[in-house]
Amino acid sequence: MTRRPAKTRLLAAASLSALALAPAAHAADKTLTISVYSFAQDEFKEIVYDPFEEICDCDIVVETGNSVERLAKIEANKDDPVIDMAVLSTHDAMGAARKDLLQPVDVSKLSNYDKLYDIAKDPLGDHLGIGYTFYATSIVYRSDKVTVESWADLMSPELAGNVAFPDVTTNQGPPALYMLGQAMGSEGYDLSPAIEEVAAHADDIVTYYVRSSQLAQLMQQEEIWAAPVGRFAWGRFKDNGLPMEWARPKEGQTGGMNVMVMTANNGNEDLALQFMDFWLSTDIQTALAEALVDSPANAEVEVSDEVAENLTYGAETVASLKLLPPDVILDSRESWLEEWNAKVLK
Structure with missing residues (x-):
């Protein structure tokens, strides 16, 4: 466990008076332990953690790791929680909720809750998670080689031998299969027709990738011309010196969402709620967006083109x-x- 300095006294350029955090003044000598992704922790420290410590007169202990490790720690300490608040994907959060590891978030105490896009307000039901960021998934492609107007174009003759597809074990895999199925006329969430379609074109697919960095390298080496990818990785492609486009398929875009959750019976609910509200504020969500850290769930955020x-x-x-x-x-x-x-990797 990594413990951070108690008082860094570094304030972000946020309008702190608008954040309704007066109760935090009573949090002296208190510690909030959060479990988060390892991604962009320097930026989060500057924009979120340090300014909140300054306001609440408290310590934030930040624990990072992959989702499996972090969920395992929350479960192992279910009877005596050591984590107060965590951020997870929606499906990982749902899994934690089913194990009774979470408690509902009292949204009446979140002054910024009503500013959120509707899809972020209660994605798990029963207010067990609050969306704080999401991302689109579409298709990046070489605009000088092909035109992509539909998810079905991934299996077109024009892309045969020059396309990559996310492995089903990745966060991008099931959503990409879902949208491929939509393009094929599938209804509901049955991915079988899409899996069969990928299997039928197995000889045309260069690789089933597991990391966006791997995909970016293949694109840079001109081994592939198109692939489904999350918007958070778009920067790796748009600046690679090749003519790249982000597709807007006629079936729409898919994606994913991350949520804030409150661990059950942690005894530190008030401070955790104050921290969540701070993170969801227009100023903080704007600063994170401008730093290209997170796409904002707060609908009031305005950024440049x-x-x-x-x-x-x-x-x-x-x-x-x-x-x-x-x-x-x-x-x-x-x-x-x-x-x-059974069908694709046979």
């Missing part, structure tokens, strides 16, 4: 996202993997 180009941003884009429900992912991922292994 240049910044927006790198994010999943704006009411129209958010409304167009077709997200797989977290319970569907949780209940189906084992059967999806079994079918993928």
Whole structure:
């Protein structure tokens, strides 16, 4: 466990008076322990953690790691929680909720709750998670080689031998299969037709990638011309010196969402709620967006066109996202993997 300095006295350029955090003044000598992704921790420290410590007169202990490790720690300490608040994908959060590791978030104490896009307000049900960021998934492609107007174009003759597809075990895999199925006319969340379509074109697919960095390298080496990818990785492609485009398929875009959750019976609920509210504020969400750290779930955030180009941003884009429900992912991922292994990797 990494303990950070108690008082860094570094304030972000946020309008702190608007954050309704007066109760935090009574939090002297208190510690809030949070479990987060390792991504962009220097930026989070400057924009979120340090300014909140300054306001609340408290310590924030930040624990990082992959989702499996962090969930295991929360579960191992279920009876005596050592984590107060965590951020997780929607399906990982749903899994934790099913193990009674979480408690509902009292949204009446979040002054910024009503500013959120509707899809972020209660993505798990019963207010067990609050969306703080999301991302679109679409297709990046070489605009000098092909035109991509549909998810079905991934399996077109024009891309045969020059396309990559995310492995079903990745966060991008099931959503990409879902949208491929939509293009084929599938209804509901049955991924079997899409898996069969990928299997039928197995000889045309260069690789089933597991990391966006791997994909960026293949694109740079001109071994592939197109692939589904999350918007958070778009910067790796748009600046690679090749003619790249982000597709807006006629079926729409898919993606994913991360949520804030409160661990059950942690005894530090008030401070955790104050921290969540701070993170969801317009000023902080704007600063994170401008630093290209997170796409904002707060609908009041306004950024330049240049910044927006790198994010999943704006009411129209958010409304167009077709997200797989977290319970569907949780209940189906084992059967999806079994079918993928049997038909695609045979």
